[in-house]
Amino acid sequence: MPTRRAVTGRSREPRARFAEELRHLRTARGDSLRQLGERLGWDWSLFGKMEKGETVGGPEVVEALDQYYGTPGLLLALWELAISDKTQFKERYRRYMALEAEATSLWHFSVSVVPGLLQTPGYARELLAAGGFKGAALDQQVEARMGRQHLLTGDDPPPFRTILSEAALRTPLRSATEWRGQLERLAEAGEQGDVTVQVLPQSAGTHGLVSTDVWFLRLPGGRPVAYTENAYWGELIEESVKVERLQRAYDVVRDLALSPSESRKFIMRILEEMSCSPSI
The missing domain is CATH 1.10.260.40 (lambda repressor-like DNA-binding domains)
Incomplete structure (x- = not known):
């Protein structure tokens, strides 16, 4: 030995x-x-x-x-x-945030969570609280997440496309009122000129991103980078071969997803189901 x-x-x-x-x-x-x-x-x-x-x-x-x-x-x-240890995660996330600020376009896919750029304060608060934040730290994190959304509302915002798995739309908050507000936010976001919201229905079956949340950033000059994450850590991917592999999987998911107009109807149907539910 x-x-x-x-x-x-x-x-x-x-x-x-x-x-x-x-x-x-x-x-x-x-x-x-x-x-x-x-x-x-x-x-x-x-x-x-x-x-x-x-x-x-x-x-x-x-x-x-x-x-x-x-x-x-x-x-x-x-x-x-x-x-x-969270040190490396924080460093990679800070690097990602810096790249996000200069991106010329953003594409996203989520398995189960609404992206931070489209979250309401109530949704962000419950999600972050579930991750262990509380008190002043929780308030600070919610404020920071809401601040990121200026990326889509400022002058000359980058085009943003998000594809949401149906599971992300079927996992409610504890507060029905806050959850309704989040769904309404998603329906309205699809009406913004630079924002595209698509839904990947459960009937689409398995695919290459079935367990992966991913962001793609197109940087000035055309170079793409990717960022994958879960509830505990994330990974910034800049190697072209790996980014291309993820992009091919993303393209398949986009082909399987509902169109933007059909996706909005899908979200509105969920809102109607909430109104009809005796528990709401």
């Missing part, structure tokens, strides 16, 4: 420290990424991404690595530190 080394003394950033340890253990064993993948039964590219810090993987693969390298618990402990 290799000697278990102290966690300190190398990178102080948890995610980078985790990636460094993975690289060290593999090279010390003399394995290539392909060999590691073959021996553990995972796609070797996953290990490459983990060693670059692009992903931390899941607990199952980390436990398998601990067993393979004879380091029981070490990698899992580093992994837990890496997933709890």
Whole structure:
């Protein structure tokens, strides 16, 4: 069994420290990424991404690595530190926000949540509260999110297209009044000249973005970048090959979605259903 080394003394950033340890253990064993993948039964590219810090993987693969390298618990402990650290997420998000401010157009797809650029204050507050914000911090986050919306209302706003999964329209807020206000906001947004709202009905079936919320920004000069996110972290993607792959999946989703006019009718039908519901 290799000697278990102290966690300190190398990178102080948890995610980078985790990636460094993975690289060290593999090279010390003399394995290539392909060999590691073959021996553990995972796609070797996953290990490459983990060693670059692009992903931390899941607990199952980390436990398998601990067993393979004879380091029981070490990698899992580093992994837990890496997933709890928000520093890298904040840095990537700040970078994304800076790019968003200079984008010439924006495209978006959501699996289950209305995009921040079209959220009402009530929707944003409940969503952020569910994420753990409260008190003054919650007020601050809601205000910041509402401030972002000036991007669509200022002089010469960039064209914005959002495709919303039906699930995003069927997951209500606790307050029926606030939820109605959010649906009305979406219906009205589609009437803005620079905003396009489309709905992807559940009947469309599975697709390449079935578990991925994604933003695409077209930057001055035409270069696109992508940003994928979930409730806990996000990833800014600037590598052209990866962006193109996501764009192809997005194009399929757009082809499956209802037209803007049919999407507005779909939202209005949900509002009518709310009016007819005895619990509303």
